[in-house]
Amino acid sequence: MAHRTESRSPCVVITGVSGAGKSTVARQLAERLEVPFAEADDFHSPASIRKMASGVALDDRDRGPWLEAVGRWLRERDATGRGGVAACSALRRRYRDILRAACPAVTFFQLTADRTVLADRLGGRRGHFMPESLLDSQLATLEPLEPDERGALLDAAPAPEEIVRTAMKLLTGPGAF
DSSP states (O other), rough: OOOOOTOOOOEEEOOOSTTHHHHHHHHHHHHHOOOOOOOGGSSOOHHHHHHHHHHOOHHHHHHHHHHHHHHHHHHHHHTTTOOOEEEOOSSSHHHHHHHHHOOOEEEEEEEEEEEHHHHHHHHHHOSSSSSGGGGHHHHHHOOOTTTTSSSSEEESOHHHHHHHHHHHHHHHHOOOO
16 A cells, blocks of 8 residues: 655545535544545535435436546645545445546545434434435445555544544554555
C-alpha cells in the first residue's frame, strides 16, 4: 500500500448504507484533517432524488454519472494535494472502483452497523429524501471492502468522535495507509 507524503492531505470516502452516519463522520473527519468536505447526495441528479424519494432504488444507469461526478471531485482534490473527505454510499466494489479510477490514492472507511441500529436512525430522520423502506435494498447491495482495497471497516455504533479518532489513527499512525 502506498503511503502519502506529509505535504499531501488524503482523499477519503466514508461509505456505508443510509443511516450509518456517513455524513456526520465525514464532516468531522474533514474538519480534523482541515480539508474540504463533499456530500455525495449533492451530486445526484434531481431525477435520481425524485426516484429515491418515491421509494424506488437507483439502478447502475442512475449511479454511473453520480459516481463519476464524485470521482471528479476527489481527483481535483488529489491533484491539488489538498485532499478531501466525501460521504458516499459506494456500496458495491464496482462503485468504489469508479471512485478509485478517478483518484487512485483514495482511502475508504466503510461504516457498518446492525440493521436495527440503522432502522432506528433512519426512523428518526427528518427532511432526508432516502426513505427507511430502501434500507433492505441497500443492505442486500452492500459489498464489504475487500483486502486489496485501501481502507477499513469501522463500527458505526460508537459516537462519531470515536469513529473519527479511529480513522485518524489509521490515516496518520504507524502503518498508515
